[in-house]
Amino acid sequence: MSEQALPAQPAGKLFSNTFFQTILFSNVLLQIGIWIRNFAILMYVTDRTNNDPFAIGLMTFVELLPIFVFSFIGGTFADRWKPRLTMIWCDLLSAVSVFAVLITIMYGSWHMVYLVTFVSAILSQFSQPSAMKLFKQHIAPEQLQQAMAMFQSLVAIFMVVGPSLGVICYQRFGIEISIGIMGVAFLLSALVLFRIPRDREIEKDENAPKSRFWSELGDGLKYVWRSSVLRSLGGTFALAGIAVGTTQTLGLFVVIERLGQPKEFLQYVLMVNGIAMLLGGGLVMALAKKIPPQKLLAIGILLSSFTMAGIGLSTSVPLSLALQFIGGLGFPCIQIGISTMILQWTEEKFIGRVNGVLSPMFMGMMVVMTLVAAKLKQHFPLVGIYCAAAGLMFLAMLLLVPLFKYRPEARTGETGTAA
Structure with missing residues (x-):
């Protein structure tokens, strides 16, 4: 095309x-x-x-x-x-x-x-x-x-x-x-x-190998595995996916059981989170050039860790909403940090495939935990589940600490150059 x-x-x-x-x-x-x-x-x-x-x-x-x-x-x-x-x-x-x-x-x-x-x-x-x-x-x-x-x-x-x-x-x-x-x-x-204006005609390559799709997927997997930075990012994705998948599924029960509110109150919780995301996005844009992306990502995950634990422990509506607001402020740090790291440590021709490899690590864990969380809820208290999820987020942040020394602008090979 x-x-x-x-x-x-x-x-x-x-x-x-x-x-x-x-x-x-x-x-x-x-x-x-x-x-x-x-x-x-x-x-x-x-x-x-x-x-x-x-x-x-x-x-x-x-x-x-x-x-x-x-x-x-x-x-x-x-x-x-x-x-x-x-x-x-x-x-x-x-x-x-x-x-x-x-x-x-x-x-x-x-x-x-x-x-x-x-x-x-x-x-x-x-x-x-x-x-x-x-x-x-x-x-x-x-x-x-x-x-x-x-x-x-x-x-x-x-x-x-x-x-x-x-x-x-x-x-x-x-x-x-x-x-x-x-x-x-x-x-x-x-x-x-x-x-929208009509699409242009697609130029078909009759000589393209039939297995090209799977070959491209394999190349993406190998590329991520060879990079210590992308491997660490994959581990962070997986741990964060487990934590987020668990808490996202059980958020409704926090509203009902911990806060004693009707299920419709969940809309206000998400509204507070969304407002904070809007404000946090502007704040991160102002600071992004001053903070390396791996540190920006670590800050966002650390905030998520503390707010997850606090939301699980809280029985106060104002406190829970405040924690949701703080967590929303940190979410743009995670979004921008992830996208910037992928762009800086990935060759242009591999960016799509690296996204295709890393994103399922996060989403896959989320998918599994949406069902597992329901079973956990039947055997464990909400406070314990949320604190465990917060612990996993903290571990995800620790995986990023060794990457603080790398500078993508001076990278050699696949990992980067230490500062």
């Missing part, structure tokens, strides 16, 4: 870019559908199962499993398929699956709500990398950082308002109308995407 970008516009004309207007509006519709899916269905499952830990954990499992399984596959096929058509088809298929599930629910098969989450999570793994490819094609290089910042800010805004949107939709309209709104949001997103 041709990689030639469309003619660049002046830096101040980003919002006059038809592609950017379209992708932003499409993402608003997708975020509405995703957050209604996440919280309306979560509230519905808790009501139907009387707060059963396994049923709630299964909800998170079906959302995360496709991300783990398809993250590398989706990125690979995004380079082979037409990105505009891929995004349109993904949104259309998401809408079709939602309406199909709605029909089955109307006739009494409530367990099909899991299928809505599962299918849309699979399709998003093909749609998201296609969107990134279109960003590179249709936005001038000097506008990319501004465009991506706005795109990520929109996601953070929905972290604040999304939970309330899903809960209110379920409480006022019930699960059937909530799922219907979700399907309409996905359908409208697909229609909006038709405003």
